Amino acid sequence: MKENIVKKMPEYSRKIGVSFEFFPPKNPDAIRSLWLNIKRLEPLDPKFISVTYGAGGSTRENTHNLVKEIQIKTKLNPAAHLTCIGSSRVEIEKIADDYWNTGIKHIVALRGDEPKILPKIKGDFQYATELIEVLKKRHDFEITVSAYPEMHPDSSSMENEYDVLKKKIDLGATKAITQFFFDSRYYIEFIEGAIKRGIKIPIVPGILPVTNCQKTIEFAKKMNCKMPKWLVKMFEGLDSEPETRKLVAATIVYDQCRELISNGIEDFHFYTLNRADLSFAICHILGIRTLKD
Numbered sequence: 301m302k303e304n305i306v307k308k309m310p311e312y313s314r315k316i317g318v319s320f321e322f323f324p325p326k327n328p329d330a331i332r333s334l335w336l337n338i339k340r341l342e343p344l345d346p347k348f349i350s351v352t353y354g355a356g357g358s359t360r361e362n363t364h365n366l367v368k369e370i371q372i373k374t375k376l377n378p379a380a381h382l383t384c385i386g387s388s389r390v391e392i393e394k395i396a397d398d399y400w401n402t403g404i405k406h407i408v409a410l411r412g413d414e415p416k417i418l419p420k421i422k423g424d425f426q427y428a429t430e431l432i433e434v435l436k437k438r439h440d441f442e443i444t445v446s447a448y449p450e451m452h453p454d455s456s457s458m459e460n461e462y463d464v465l466k467k468k469i470d471l472g473a474t475k476a477i478t479q480f481f482f483d484s485r486y487y488i489e490f491i492e493g494a495i496k497r498g499i500k501i502p503i504v505p506g507i508l509p510v511t512n513c514q515k516t517i518e519f520a521k522k523m524n525c526k527m528p529k530w531l532v533k534m535f536e537g538l539d540s541e542p543e544t545r546k547l548v549a550a551t552i553v554y555d556q557c558r559e560l561i562s563n564g565i566e567d568f569h570f571y572t573l574n575r576a577d578l579s580f581a582i583c584h585i586l587g588i589r590t591l592k593d
Contacts, residue, residue: 316586316587317567318346318347318567318568318569318588319349319569319570320570323574324352330574336576337576342375349376350378350569353382363381364398368404379442380406382396383411384423385425387424389424389425397438409443411428411431429467433472445465446478447476447503449478450479466498477506478490481506482510486526491503505567505568507557507569509552511575534552546578550578550582550585558586570583
């Protein structure tokens with residue numbers, strides 16, 4: 301990143317902020333495991349933790365219940381993912397009222413994916429911008445949105461990507477989290493482009509520790525995210541070595557975060573995949589200590 305755009309800083313010279321993403325559990329064993337993972341990361345004092353939806357809002361009730369439980373049972377600041385595809389305005393307003401009245405005032409507002417199961421439900425929304433507009437009219441939520449350094453698969457160009465982000469900001473978004481990426485150049489160039497276009501909200505890098513390389517490759521292709529050949533090669537021969545894969549993943553993410561820190565980045569959002577140990581270890585290596593330290 302250019303010196304005149306973002307001032308470089310020495311490693312650890314400023315406090316690094318983190319946030320974590322979880323998805324709602326689907327069975328009793330997963331529920332118990334999830335709470336162990338949440339409690340494991342709580343001492344790191346994250347800025348917030350977010351809870352996702354399934355495709356087409358398929359885990360909507362689980363998401364709502366989990367966010368409320370986090371609000372009640374922990375000292376964490378929960379952010380609720382909310383998607384709008386297939387939803388009516390009345391449904392969204394009811395959800396918004398429920399969150400606001402229970403003290404949950406941070407929403408990650410997303411369009412969401414079309415449900416794979418037919419028939420598809422026609423709702424009142426096509427875009428995340430429409431969702432943001434409804435939420436802000438209903439209550440003064442803190443709105444976080446998505447950003448795509450390598451361009452969303454449905455975008456026509458990077459210029460279109462910036463235009464959409466600017467519209468989200470104009471409607472009330474105050475923060476963005478990026479899709480995961482593995483080549484930091486795409487993120488750095490995206491930030492430079494945003495600054496040149498007058499986009500001033502924080503754009504937090506989304507960090508995905510890779511533990512299952514093949515599944516990540518498949519998902520990355522769907523999301524237009526390029527996986528460097530060197531990264532894929534790092535996992536060759538480790539299909540039956542889960543502990544070694546974790547060590548490799550931690551090393552890769554540490555190097556990625558260190559490069560971003562050297563370019564002035566102070567906040568990171570970890571896609572935990574409901575596994576705390578790896579994210580906890582990476583945070584420790586980066587110098588992020590627990591509240592008791």
